[in-house]
Amino acid sequence: MRTRMLALALGLLALNVLPALPSVGWLWGIGMTGMLCLVCRWAVPGLFLLGFAWACCSAQWALDDRLRPELEGRTLWLEGRVVGLAQQGAHSVRFELAEASSRRAQLPQRLSLSWFGGPPVNSGERWRLAVQLQRPSGLLNPHGPDQEAAMLARRIGATGRVRAGERLAPASHAWRDSVRQRLLVAQAHGREGALAALVLGDGGALAQEDWQVLQATGTVHLLVISGQHIGLLAGLVYGLVAGLARVGAWPRALPWLPWACGLAFAAALAYGLMAGFQVPVRRACIMLAVVLLWRLRFRHLGAWIPLLLALNGVLLVEPLASLQPGFWLSFAAVAVLVYVFGGRLGAWNPWLAWCRAQWLIAIGLLPVLLALGLPISLSAPLANLVAVPWVSIAVLPLALAGTLLQGLPLLGEALLWLAGGSLAALFWTLAQVAHWQPAWTPVALPIWAWLMVGGGTVLLLLPGGLPMRVLGWPLLLLAGCAPRNEIAHGQLEVWQLDVGQGQAFVLRTRHHATLYDAGPATRGSDLGERVVVPTLRKLGVRELDLALISHAHADHAGGALAVQRSVPLVRVVGGDPDELPGQLQAQACASGEQWQWDGVLFSLWRWQQAGDSNQRSCVLHVDAGGETLLLTGDIDAQAERAWLRESTAGPVDWLQAPHHGSRTSSSQAFLERTRPRGVLISRGRHNAFGHPHAQVMARYQALGITVHDSALHGAVRLVLGSFGQAVGQRSQRRFWREPT
Template sequence: LARYGCWPRTWPWLPWACGLAFGAALGYGLLAGFGVPVQRACMMVGLVLLWRLRLRHLGVWWPLLLALNGVLVLEPLASLQVGFWLSFAAVAVLLLAFGGRLGPWSAWQVWTRPQWLIAIGLFPVLLVLGLPISLSAPVANLLAVPWISLVVLPLALLGTALLWVPLAGEGLLWLAGGALDGLFKGLGLLAAQLPAWVPAEVPLGYWLVSLAGAVILLLPKGLPFRVLGWPMLLMAVFAPREWVPHGQVDVVQLDVGQGQALILRTRHHTLLYDAGPRSGPVDLGARVVLPSLKKLGVAQLDMMLLSHADADHAGGAAAVARGLPVKRVVGGETEGLPDFLATQPCTSGERWEWEGVSFQLWQWADGLDGNPRSCVLQVEASGERLLLTGDIDRAAEQAFLASSLAVQTDWLQAPHHGSRSSSSWPFLQRLAPTSVLISRGRSNTFGHPHPQVLERYHVLGSRVYDSAEQGAVRLRLGAFLPPMVARSQRRFWREPLP
């Protein structure tokens, strides 16, 4: 307005321009919910305008660093949000890539280059945060950013401003909603074609090399040997995986609340005993079990053993089967499970061996259905035994005592989450477990584990590992070593496994 003579000469145009610009940024931020990325953007805009008002040049990094501190002053707990780090890291990538560069870019480069640079720069950040890496994200952003900026937002803002005009405002908002709906459907199809990749855990040294490769690739093209950044970046993709020694089993009891899921890995085979609970839209098979399997580098399951069909044990089975190939599904009950799982019945006495580790099944022949029909699994590795019991009750425990598996056991999965209807005294005396695993939800409505059951374990001298108190538990069966528990680790809330 000042340039074209439409601004009052008695009013200084620069302070007014800066003030109105910042006011517009704050107003838009309030409309957008004022989340962490919006806070960061508003603070950086404010800092740039402040320096512009003082007619001074502001370096590229000062607004980012001051905005980071400003967000933390306003909301210290924002540092626990993944979006906080991703937002500031993405802007840092753009500053590093674009700062101090000379020469014009074509329209195609302006449109495409930021997305690929952010994909490269955020790759090591996503790795260290333990997040899936979307292979379709750069393509999705190429479509979504201009569509939102040029179509959805103008329609939405104009429609909001014209709501007082009959039909005009509602019509514009209807168009904005249709534009969003079409975008989401298109992005859904794209994500289905290029699903997110969940990388296995990367050793620190390999991650540091990958980080250095990403930084090198973000530097100007004239840098000598810049092409070496690509193999350095991909070191994290081809990092070596942890191998389980012959004759041992890596056992992880996941923290899935009021349910159960255990991962057993030998050197070349993986078995999942129960798949976590599902209640309505909350599916811990998809949220916890499947990401944990992928984090461990599991490409396929040799067996998924579902003790019985209750939702707290088998509810997540469908999500796991959709996310990973499963060679064989065995269940204590075949009724009540999805047909596509092709569940085979548990065969009492079935025995097999993987890399020097012995596995054997047992099921109470007279059990009618539900908990008493749970498929029991005994695992023996180098003389150390683990017994997984599902939800068997006292009657099933009594029948189990007549089997060949009723021997001294080092690790016992507490039957029925420590319910009073299980863990009978004769059963515990015969097994004499050194350690007991309990998988349950904190303050669950069933009262698991029952105080009487805990007292029995205490009398026997058994060490109790409770998922509600200690989180996930990881042990190496066959090594006779103490387990690792998640909540004894630093920042345990960031990792699905100890």
């Protein structure tokens, strides 16, 4: 049975590695072959093929439900019902709309919308909205998250911005939203948002600083509904019925064991529904159902059977769940516990078992976190040692009881006040731990190093006393000291990062690193912190020899402060040094300055007669073994003419499109003189400025210049000095990514 369940799970999970989905004909063939295998009693291959066919069909339905390309960028009037909990920010509201319909077009079933300056939006309401729609897309950077995969897993068929709207009908059956509203106005020591996250799985009201503390201490699972919350509530209900039966207070006409199991599962299911029934909750409910069934009928059922049942149950209901990191972390954590505590001789005392569980989970999840490119909390074992029982025993019962008893104002408010105070004390403690030991973002490992780390993890999880177990430690240490991707002497690795409507380049020689621009930062979104800093760390950059900020506009300089806070900077140079953010001390860009690192020649230029910030952009020219790159910032046609008058002006191999391809730049004379074979454009998809302009694109095409656009190709990498081609991240085919 275990082998057959594993075969079905592997078939369902095989979806993740597909560059493209099979055609309908192939899927019919695979499905029929699977059925034939089952008829012939070849259960293992049959279940694998049927699981694979079902996962592919489900994925194809999700892809077919995406917005049609001809509707992209258009503003349509549509109607729909708000589902889930809307995320109300200071200046905007984000929400999901289901059952969307329009008289002018067929729309996806689920939309993710944002409304800047819009009114409050509540779950269950029906709205008529004017929305500018886009196909699902997101930033794509080396070793970073894939937002398109996440949206496909949630079956989001389009995103959009609301331009206007009217409420057609009030909320109906929106009890989750009403519970959230009551929690957010409770007096809970300023931790009302944390209570909503704990009770309802709604993290929208948590501040960014709180998320950073939770991530740094590896305790995010405590504030999103997880299996431990479900298990704790079920255990409390089961224990209550069992206790009443033991003291004779349970009705004799009702057999206590079936009732205890039934009420425990009902309480867990109700809590899961209140929390939105996400992947960890589904897994926990299925496992709990199997365990309770085992308690009633099958005492000798091993722990792996419930885990495999839960895995297959979740994937059969939603095959795309495996595209989300939380799916892998959730099941991996339970698998580690089952492996560590199952089938071991002897017994551990409770305190020793609890301590070992925290350390072994941290070790067991290390390969998963490395594969997913997520930060690793070195303080997680210590933080969870205290935080898990604190939340489970003190906070959660008070929060749930206070929520259920809100109809009794004094009692409900008192319980929520106590729960909020407990959360406030917990967050203060976690903040101290996070300050002492921040989260660690390791260098991205090559596949061979990751396999060795995985092997070391397996060895360390073996029972104590087994030979060769100690060899797991040196293999595990590869995660922290794996060799960097060495760059040859005289060559330069160039990354144009995907930062939306902004710009950031990472330049690396063999022993030196430079950042040219730091990405945009707006109110509530700092791409320097979200994209640039994690990418630097994953590329192995621990110190920047030079941070060159072309000019002071927010789309180029906005992320510089986040970079300065996280990465040591040897030197900062700016084309607009006096206009940069106050804490950023920069030297002025000096025309004619040259230096050489590892056989690569760098030189600076700035127009001395510049009249505005764009014209003052500091231009960087790089020569690696005769192959050249020109980074121009936001210079316009006038600054381009000034550069052409310089004696060093001439052809280049690669050109960063001045001013994101604006009509005021990339003049005909400039392009004819530089004659690049490739141009790099950094811009946001469907940006409000119309970058790149059609006239500029026509010039590139007429001159035979290959365009590498971050909005279409994601982050772009080239190795200067190798005379090779630039490669975009989207060239790594996945079935959910559109071909470029």
